[in-house]
Amino acid sequence: MRNRLPGLVSRDGERKVRVMRGLELTLRQTALALVGLLFLFALPDIARLSPTIQLSVLHQGVVFGLAAVGLNLLVRHTQLVSFGHAAFFGTGAYTTALLAAKYNVTEFALLLIAGMLLATLMAMLIGYLSLRHTGLYFSLLTLAFGQLLYALVQGQAFFGSSDGLPVRPGPNMRPDIFGLALPPDAYEVLMYYLTVVLVVVSLLVMWRLINSPFGAALDAIGQDRTRAQFIGIPVRRYVWLAFVVSAVYGGMAGALYAMVQQHVRPGPVLYFLRSGDILFMAILGGYQTLLGPLVGGIVLVLLQDMGRDLTNYFDALTGLVLLALVFGFPQGIVGSLKKGGRVRNAASSFKDDPAVIGSWLSSFTESLVTAASRSVQNVKVLVFGVK
Amino acid sequence: MSVLTNFITHTLHGVQYGFILFLIASGLTIILGILDVLNLAHGELYALGAYVASSVLGYVVGLVPPPTDAASQAVFVAVVLGGAVLTAAVLVPVGAAIESVLLRPIYDRNEVYQLVLTFALLLIIKDAIKFGWGPTPVRLQSVYSGINGIPAASLVGLNYPTYNLVIIAVGAVVVVGLFYFFNRTKTGRIIRATAIDREMATAIGVSTDRTFTLVFAVGAFFAGFAGAMALPPTNATLEMGANPLVLSFVVIVIGGLGSLRGAFVAALVVGILSKWATWQYPPAELAAPFAIMAVILLVKPDGLFGTWGEMDA
Numbered sequence: 001m002r003n004r005l006p007g008l009v010s011r012d013g014e015r016k017v018r019v020m021r022g023l024e025l026t027l028r029q030t031a032l033a034l035v036g037l038l039f040l041f042a043l044p045d046i047a048r049l050s051p052t053i054q055l056s057v058l059h060q061g062v063v064f065g066l067a068a069v070g071l072n073l074l075v076r077h078t079q080l081v082s083f084g085h086a087a088f089f090g091t092g093a094y095t096t097a098l099l100a101a102k103y104n105v106t107e108f109a110l111l112l113i114a115g116m117l118l119a120t121l122m123a124m125l126i127g128y129l130s131l132r133h134t135g136l137y138f139s140l141l142t143l144a145f146g147q148l149l150y151a152l153v154q155g156q157a158f159f160g161s162s163d164g165l166p167v168r169p170g171p172n173m174r175p176d177i178f179g180l181a182l183p184p185d186a187y188e189v190l191m192y193y194l195t196v197v198l199v200v201v202s203l204l205v206m207w208r209l210i211n212s213p214f215g216a217a218l219d220a221i222g223q224d225r226t227r228a229q230f231i232g233i234p235v236r237r238y239v240w241l242a243f244v245v246s247a248v249y250g251g252m253a254g255a256l257y258a259m260v261q262q263h264v265r266p267g268p269v270l271y272f273l274r275s276g277d278i279l280f281m282a283i284l285g286g287y288q289t290l291l292g293p294l295v296g297g298i299v300l301v302l303l304q305d306m307g308r309d310l311t312n313y314f315d316a317l318t319g320l321v322l323l324a325l326v327f328g329f330p331q332g333i334v335g336s337l338k339k340g341g342r343v344r345n346a347a348s349s350f351k352d353d354p355a356v357i358g359s360w361l362s363s364f365t366e367s368l369v370t371a372a373s374r375s376v377q378n379v380k381v382l383v384f385g386v387k
Numbered sequence: 388m389s390v391l392t393n394f395i396t397h398t399l400h401g402v403q404y405g406f407i408l409f410l411i412a413s414g415l416t417i418i419l420g421i422l423d424v425l426n427l428a429h430g431e432l433y434a435l436g437a438y439v440a441s442s443v444l445g446y447v448v449g450l451v452p453p454p455t456d457a458a459s460q461a462v463f464v465a466v467v468l469g470g471a472v473l474t475a476a477v478l479v480p481v482g483a484a485i486e487s488v489l490l491r492p493i494y495d496r497n498e499v500y501q502l503v504l505t506f507a508l509l510l511i512i513k514d515a516i517k518f519g520w521g522p523t524p525v526r527l528q529s530v531y532s533g534i535n536g537i538p539a540a541s542l543v544g545l546n547y548p549t550y551n552l553v554i555i556a557v558g559a560v561v562v563v564g565l566f567y568f569f570n571r572t573k574t575g576r577i578i579r580a581t582a583i584d585r586e587m588a589t590a591i592g593v594s595t596d597r598t599f600t601l602v603f604a605v606g607a608f609f610a611g612f613a614g615a616m617a618l619p620p621t622n623a624t625l626e627m628g629a630n631p632l633v634l635s636f637v638v639i640v641i642g643g644l645g646s647l648r649g650a651f652v653a654a655l656v657v658g659i660l661s662k663w664a665t666w667q668y669p670p671a672e673l674a675a676p677f678a679i680m681a682v683i684l685l686v687k688p689d690g691l692f693g694t695w696g697e698m699d700a
Contacts, residue, residue, distance in 0.1 A: 081499050129681070132688050136425050136498065137644055140636050141684070147633050148677035155670045272633060276427070276506050283503055313518065319510030326493065326504045375487030378597050 023207060040196045044189050056260065057305045058298065059192050063257045065297025066199050068281035069206060070249020072293045075282060077210060077218035078239055080131075083139040084146030085278045087126060088119040088247035090270035092254025094153065095119070097165040097264040106170035108177045108194075112255045119251020120244055122149075127243035131236065134225070143272055150270040164265030167258050175259050188260075195256055199294065202249060207290060209245070218242055250278075284325055286332025295334050396547055397666045398659060403551040405658025406558025410613035412635035412642075412650045413565060414606035420645025421582040421602045424490060424501050428508035430632025431516075432478060432607050436614025437623040438516050439477050441525040444470040444615065448530055460537050464553065467530055467619075475612035482607025486600050509628070517625055524622035531619035554616055561609075562651055569647065578602060582645070637680045643690030652691055 009018050016024040025033060040062070047055040071085045092115035099105040099114055130141035153159040168174060172181040177190055209215055220228040221235050229235050258264045268274065277300065285296025303321060307314030329336045329343075336343040349356050415429045447470040454460040485508060493500050534550045569575040581588040581598045589595055613631075614623075638657055642649025661675040671678075683691065 075499060079497075081502065083502070129684065136419065136423070137640070139425060139502070140640050140644075143633070144637055144640060144677055144680055147637075148674060148681065151673035151677055155673050273629070276502075279499070280503055280506065283499055287499065313514040315510040316514035319507040319514070322503050322507035322510075323489075326500050326507070330496065330500060371488060371492070374596070375484075375491075375600070378487060378594075378600050379483060381594075381597055 020204065020208075023204075023211075037200070040199075041193070044192055054305075055188065055192060057301060059188075059195060059260055060257070061298035061301035062192075062195055062199060062294070063253050063260065063297075064278060064281060064301055065285075065294035066195075066202060066256070067250045067253035067278050068285070068293030068297045069199075069202065069290070070246040070253070071278055072282045072287055072290075073206065073210070073218075073242055073246045073249075075279070075287050077215060077222050078242055079222035080134065080239065080243075081139050081279065082142045082243075082246070082275075083272070083279065084126070084130075084142030084144070084275050085246070085250050086270050086272065086274035087142070087146040087149050088123055088250030089254040089257070089274065089278065090146075090149060090153070090266070091119045091122045092116065092251030093258040093264045093269045094159065094165070094254075095251075096255045096258040097167050098159070100167045100169040100175065100258075101160075101165045104169050106172075106176045107179070108175045108259065111175055111259060112252065115255025115258070116248050116251040119247050119254065122251075123244045123247030124240075127240050127247075131239055131243060143275065146270065146275055147272055150266055150272070153266045153270060159266070162266060164263055167262045167264065174262060191256075191260055195260070198252065198256070202252070203290065203294070206249075210290070214238065214241075280322060284322070284332055286335030286338075288331065289334045289338065292332050292334035296332065299333065392545060393666075395545060397662050399547055399551065399555070401659030401662035402655065403554050403558075403658070404662055405655040406555055406562075407613055407617050408631070408634055408638055408658055409558060409651055409654035410561060410609055410616065411631045412638040412654055413561075413647060414609035414613075415632075415635050416639050416642070416645055416647060416650045417578075417602055418606040419639065420647075421578060422486075422490075422494075422599055423498075425498075425505070426606070427502060427505040427632070428485070428512055429606070429610055429635070430628030430630075431509050431512035432482070432610035432628075433614040433617075433631055434623065434625070434628035435481070435512055435516060436474055436478055436611030437618040437627060438520050438525060438614075439611065440471060440474040440615035440618045441520070441527050441623055443474045443477070444527055444530055444618070446470075447473070448533070453529075454533050454536055460534075463533055464537075467534065468553075468557065471612060471615035474615040475608045478607040478611030479604045482604040483600050485607075486603035487596075490603070491596075491599070513625060513628065520623075522625060524624045525618075526622050527619050534619075548620070550619060557616065561612075565647060574601070634676055637676045641680050641683050641690055643692040646690070646692040649690055649692035 009016055009024065014026065016026055017030040018024050043058055044055050047053045047058060067085060067089050070088075071082060074080045074082050095115045095118040096111045099111055105111060105114075126142065126145045130138055130145060133141060154162055159165065170176065170181070174182070174184070174187055176182075177187070177194065182190060210218075217228070217233045217238055220231070220233060221239060225235055254269060257269065278297075281296035281300045282293040283296070284292075284300055285294065286292030300318070304314060304318060307317040311317060325332070331338075338344065346360075411429070411433055414432075415426060418424055418426050418429070444467060447466050448463075451462055451466050452459060454463040489504060489508070490501070493504060531548075531550050534553060535548050537549045567575075569579055577588070577593050578598055578601070581593055581595055585595055588598075634657070638650055638653045639645075641657065642651070642653035657676045657679055660679055661672065664671040664675040
């Protein structure tokens with residue numbers, strides 16, 4: 001039975017902590033993971049201490065981060081950029097809300113599972129229709145299907161039109177958690193802990209998935225579809241499966257969102273800007289990493305919330321952050337902090353020689369000047385013709 | 388009103404809507420077909436056009452007397468159209484700057500960065516509009532009522548706003564002009580050549596740099612022009628960019644990616660069918676374009692027309 005349970009193992013002279021089959025972390029990574037977990041679990045207490053941080057906002061960030069983790073399976077491994085992920089988030093959220101509002105289903109687990117199930121069915125359908133295409137065409141199609149759902153929900157009184165639906169079933173006015181009817185405060189905190197547990201389990205499942213032969217096949221498909229087809233990978237079926245899995249994550253996040261917010265409106269859960277948000281969370285956190293999307297979700301939601309308090313122009317603030325991301329830190333937050341990432345490299349060269357800042361500045365201005373002069377030249381030629 | 392006049396009115400509404408959609412989608416589709424960039428900020432360029440038009444048109448209309456007789460009405464229409472073109476011209480440097488400064492460095496990167504970048508621009512332009520014109524909707528009623536004072540449709544016994552007829556006429560001129568530009572002029576052919584084979588075009592001495600800047604500027608021009616034309620009948624609001632953006636995606640998907648002819652046909656199909664649907668069953672207004680898209684994609688997965696190429700323009 002050795003090596004079956006979590007514990008310390010020795011690999012290539014390095015001591016590693018075994019979490020599950022195939023997943024072994026170095027001591028440093030273990031420490032980081034434990035700190036991260038502890039931080040997530042301590043958040044309700046931290047939020048109680050500080051008046052500016054609200055648990056509900058952080059909770060929302062974690063939930064959206066979960067959806068982004070799901071989307072990242074597609075973006076990172078199959079190179080398909082879905083721009084309609086809000087469709088599955090919204091399906092999960094609306095399934096929960098409908099069951100709660102119209103059929104008075106009160107059980108948390110039932111609502112969650114129903115949301116995930118409906119999102120799966122929706123993904124099977126949308127995936128079948130839109131996965132015939134790749135590249136931008138795929139992005140456009142997923143976006144359009146997402147908007148179709150938005151338009152349908154918005155137009156039907158059954159779905160509460162633009163007012164949405166409340167999630168307040170039963171005499172307790174909120175879902176029961178495993179049969180327990182809880183007062184509001186306890187409900188909020190327990191929901192948060194449940195979310196964290198679900199997120200951790202989902203991350204472990206995702207880790208297993210991308211380190212399995214299936215994950216490797218998805219990588220192969222992302223690199224070269226034709227080649228993957230030739231070596232015998234059933235490309236269509238695998239991509240479809242990946243699409244459905246990523247949607248299950250979205251559906252789970254949506255169902256959690258509905259139960260946390262206790263009200264679902266089409267704008268915040270189904271609109272195409274929400275799809276964009278989920279995609280940008282993945283990229284902001286670092287879409288080449290597993291944890292990145294989660295971090296990106298928390299950061300983006302916090303940023304939008306703080307920006308709203310700070311200035312009237314909070315959208316532009318988010319826009320500037322995204323611009324800085326594209327040009328300065330294309331690997332995202334987690335990607336830049338990782339070994340070999342941009343921040344790590346910069347920090348180490350700064351430690352070696354602080355004067356490196358000067359050369360950074362000069363190379364930055366140089367690239368700006370070259371770009372500007374090139375565009376001025378182009379405009380000149382466009383306007384006056386070649387002399 | 389008889390069923391027939393009702394039918395004609397709704398069809399005309401559809402045609403007018405289709406031309407507005409085409410104006411927006413044409414810019415988007417040539418940018419997509421040639422630069423391979425899905426410009427999410429296109430809807431905001433359209434909104435920016437509407438806001439700039441509220442200032443520009445408001446100013447130029449004040450320069451001429453309100454229309455009373457035929458001559459002054461003709462002058463009025465000419466001034467409004469001139470103002471719309473002027474508005475669109477304001478958007479040209481904006482588009483050129485976006486392409487040459489922001490988009491150029493990331494062409495060779497993963498396409499998700501283009502989406503992030505144009506989405507960031509969407510947010511920034513939206514707030515720039517809010518900063519410039521304030522959060523309240525902007526109106527330009529005088530232009531609409533001024534042009535509607537011309538009794539054009541009532542000549543044949545129809546109750547239809549003249550301004551919409553102007554949009555249809557202008558749209559038709561733009562369509563003819565665009566097809567002429569891409570089929571007959573040297574610059575248009577160079578642009579198409581770049582779209583078909585970028586490397587070959589570079590090899591025979593075409594500067595893709597300049598072509599790209601030009602194409603993006605043209606795209607911004609048409610977005611701005613569409614905004615200026617769409618402003619008078621309604622208000623300009625901060626949210627006005629999102630819906631046309633998504634609808635022009637639908638138009639592009641139906642027409643075939645990057646095909647201008649496809650975009651034209653698809654815009655008219657979407658415009659007319661969705662106005663008919665709205666007439667028969669009002670709640671269908673929002674979902675109709677997407678339903679049309681889903682049906683067409685099931686029948687023809689690549690859209691109505693192929694891609695931007697030799698046989699197409």
